[in-house]
Amino acid sequence: MENEIKFRAGIVMCLLGLVIMTFEYLEKDRVYQELKVLSSKQIDSLKEEIDFKDNQIGLRDMIIEEVKIKNPLMVDDVLKNTEGLTYEK
Numbered sequence: 001m002e003n004e005i006k007f008r009a010g011i012v013m014c015l016l017g018l019v020i021m022t023f024e025y026l027e028k029d030r031v032y033q034e035l036k037v038l039s040s041k042q043i044d045s046l047k048e049e050i051d052f053k054d055n056q057i058g059l060r061d062m063i064i065e066e067v068k069i070k071n072p073l074m075v076d077d078v079l080k081n082t083e084g085l086t087y088e089k
Helices: 002-070 072-081
Strands: none
Touching: 002 072
16 A cells, blocks of 8 residues: 555656746747747848948948039048048937
């Protein structure tokens, strides 16, 4: 009789452990999916920012070329003076 009680307790403990492990696995999978979605949103945001910066640089280059046609000496002067500058937000 005592062995039967120990056996049943062992089975219950094993089943309880399996249930807990299953929920832990599902929780990790949920967190992984959530992080995947967040990182893809961040990547999309960074791509939009890069596209915006590329457009700004392209627009700047077009303006420089347009002004260079009208007044090449002034553009060369301005470009020499701003060569070492960095732009920040």
